[in-house]
Amino acid sequence: MGPVRHILSERKSRKIAAFLLINTAYMFVEFASGFMSDSLGLLSDACHMLFDCAALAIGLYASYIARLPANGLYNYGRGRFEVLSGYVNAVFLVLVGALIVLESFERILEPREISTSSLLAVSVGGLIVNIIGLVFFHEEHHHAHGESQSCNGEVESPEIGNHGKTASRRHIDHNMEGIFLHVLADTMGSVGVVISTLLIKYKGWLIADPICSVFISIMIVASVLPLLRNSAEILLQRVPRSHEKDFEAALDDVKKINGVIGVHNVHLWNLTNTDIVGTFHLHISAGADKSVIRESASRIFQEAGVQDLTIQIECVER
Structure with a gap:
């Protein structure tokens, strides 16, 4: 029933x-x-x-x-x-x-x-x-x-x-x-x-x-x-057509975060008609604060429309 x-x-x-x-x-x-x-x-x-x-x-x-x-x-x-x-x-x-x-x-x-x-x-x-x-x-x-x-x-x-x-x-x-x-x-x-x-x-x-x-x-x-x-x-699993420009701007904003060296393996797709899922890999400098960078990157992509985001962070030497 x-x-x-x-x-x-x-x-x-x-x-x-x-x-x-x-x-x-x-x-x-x-x-x-x-x-x-x-x-x-x-x-x-x-x-x-x-x-x-x-x-x-x-x-x-x-x-x-x-x-x-x-x-x-x-x-x-x-x-x-x-x-x-x-x-x-x-x-x-x-x-x-x-x-x-x-x-x-x-x-x-x-x-x-x-x-x-x-x-x-x-x-x-x-x-x-x-x-x-x-x-x-x-x-x-x-x-x-x-x-x-x-x-x-x-x-x-x-x-x-x-x-x-x-x-x-x-x-x-x-x-x-x-x-x-x-x-x-x-x-x-x-x-x-x-x-x-x-x-x-x-x-x-x-x-x-x-x-x-x-x-x-x-x-x-x-x-x-x-x-x-x-x-x-x-x-x-195409990048959502209506969010392409927002995601490009979000990636640029993430790259500008203090301590971020690079963003790799970016995957963004519609799970359903309305829900967007994303994953990406962040390379940060050894002395950077992981929690602050993760929080900032998550906020930027959530504002761009991603509901479920997974971020993998790796410290690398310059």
Whole structure:
């Protein structure tokens, strides 16, 4: 019952769960109507909804798993489960988009007759469902971009520190941001399906259906590429893109500490979407105070955004 308690206890989780139920129910409606009317546009939109449902379900479970404490087997905890699930979902979405484009080109060359008797009603219904999703998640999207948080989670306004850097960082909930972008892409896709249905019904333009499918596929890929890049960079332990300049400045500050001879084997990476881990090796002069240097170096990198830092110090002769 742990995941259920987690969903019921958090406002964001309740929103995701509610929209997951609505989205899943209407996905089956779109699949049934798409097969009956032979509309590729509607089927492609239903496929997008299918992967959105999978992403929502995995996101709910991942948010629960990520809260479990570290143990002897998972020393860092399981926060990367969210990153891995996001990467897998992104890869599948890109593949689905590519397959829909290929099928669309075939239908452009050989248009098929499409039944529009119930297609318009289903298309409009899908648009309404996606608008509900936008209403659900717009507040979280606005909140993520409109406030900053300090390290202890309190909301702050950005202030300039001693080194000219912001003392607090803009906190972005990548999970809610990704969900909002998916729903936004779905909404644009639903608009495309409605337009193509109207063109087929009143103008007889059968080519509008595969063109709509290409449009939806572009929306799928465009919405998922940032997630694919960010999750891949985290899994490959790249230096966090948003902190590169701060880390360069922090390294320069550490090198200026009295007694520091050199900084070696610097490793900085994202453990999860929000947690940054770092290690490096300090060479200091024989008479230098190790504790003072360690404290100063730790403070500099914590101000730069590193939450978990390991410093190895070695005294060397000049």
